[in-house]
Amino acid sequence: MQAKEALSIGEIANRVGLSVSAIRFYEARGLVMAHRTAGQQRRYHRADIRRLSFIKIAQQLGLSLDEIKAELDRLPLGRAPNARDWRGISTAIAATLDQKIQALTQTRDRLDGCIGCGCLSLETCALFNPDDQAGKSGAGPRYLLGDDIPPANNR
Known part of the structure; x- marks a missing residue:
């Protein structure tokens, strides 16, 4: 140099x-x-x-x-x-x-609904995550991590 x-x-x-x-x-x-x-x-x-x-x-x-x-x-x-x-x-x-x-848009759009965390503490969990179906995919906020929300549970 x-x-x-x-x-x-x-x-x-x-x-x-x-x-x-x-x-x-x-x-x-x-x-x-x-x-x-x-x-x-x-x-x-x-x-x-x-x-x-x-x-x-x-x-x-x-x-x-x-x-x-x-x-x-x-x-x-x-x-x-x-x-x-x-x-x-x-x-x-x-x-x-x-x-x-795409991930941020998906997160923003789902932020006010179920995030698939498996908490079962929100009143809407019975609608969005009955019997903790999201928990079967693994730990954490499954739907925000990219797992699909089951069709029957979509808003």
Whole structure:
């Protein structure tokens, strides 16, 4: 890496709007990679500005660090991603977001009814979950986790 292309951790933190400790954390997780100077100071490629900006945006969209890392692992290190690189990532993220939107919509639409928790404490449980049918599928709020509400019990 040429000296003029290298950014210190403080410089990159200021450019991206992250704390130095956050950048160290992302480095430890393998999301960015620093090179060390002879004095063991971290230096980053200018392309890492985009990688770190992507991390911030992806987190705001609700992606986990593991999901973000999987997408970043598709990118080349040491150079700015090109339009083709970003197009591939955006396609994958759009699919993930569509799944999350569907789950959130389903949760919102069922929030005022039975969630299939097996509590049997609500008056409506006799209608939505007779004899704790949801409990046969497993623990937790079965209907909010994606199990289908039996047709006879739909509102």
